[in-house]
Amino acid sequence: MTDFDQFEDEDDTPKSKTQIKREMEALQEIGKKLLQLSKSQQKKVPMSDTLRDALNEADRIKQHEATRRHLQYIGKVMRSEDHQAIEQRLALFDTTSAAYNKLFHQLELKRDALIGENSKEELANYLDEHPEVEDIQTLRNLIRQSQKEVSQQGKTTNRKKLFRFLRETEEKRLGLAE
Template structure:
């Protein structure tokens, strides 16, 4: 008789537990909350569906705290249909404490330093990687940065190059 009870118990043990499902739903809701906390420009960079953008717009219109809490649950429900992995990768680039952000930041610093040091050679490599970049304005900034560096002036043009690189790499 004890084997029959054990066999029945195994049938119910197949899927995730109710607690695990609740944790996953809470994680999606938390991710939705992070998305709602981003600026509109950052939200546009995320791979979100039209339903999610509509939910974000609706959340912005709501003023009541309780209504916002309920709508946040709806956002969590919409998140179930989103590509969570792609969104979390992009979100990591916005989080200044994440490893992904730091790697991207160091990559841009490296590009800036190479552009100032090597000039057109590094610019050609950058253009091969990012052909949509504005070669003319980058070349002008590089020359200005090199001139500032040779005259021991503050690196204003180098900062502009870095900002331009952030635009090119969508950060």
């Protein structure tokens, strides 16, 4: 089996060389994005040991041409990876991506709902959806203090702490936490 065989469609019509080249360049771009992540972020991305070793090796390479060739190698290794899962995880690290913004807005809405009028019902729903929450007392205290802040129209410290608590819980659930 050649490298090009795995890029054929299900209907047995082979892809053009241009399409194969575009796909390989797209995989190299994913590899570039992986290289731009910090080591702790790279650990959170699902990948094989071969790809992880290739990314570690890229840190050692300094010459431009050698870096270009190594990116081609990373693109080749990426062919056997689940690149959709890698792209989804990369999107959660990219603050300009739609996935990151969607997650951020969902957390803001959840925080506002927990502070709002039906906070006891929202808290019960939240705990049903997130059984992994261990520190329920801290969550309740943050909600109570945030409600006081809203009524006093003052500082936003506790609301930020509540948001951070919700974000950390979501990151643990998604496997993004360290």
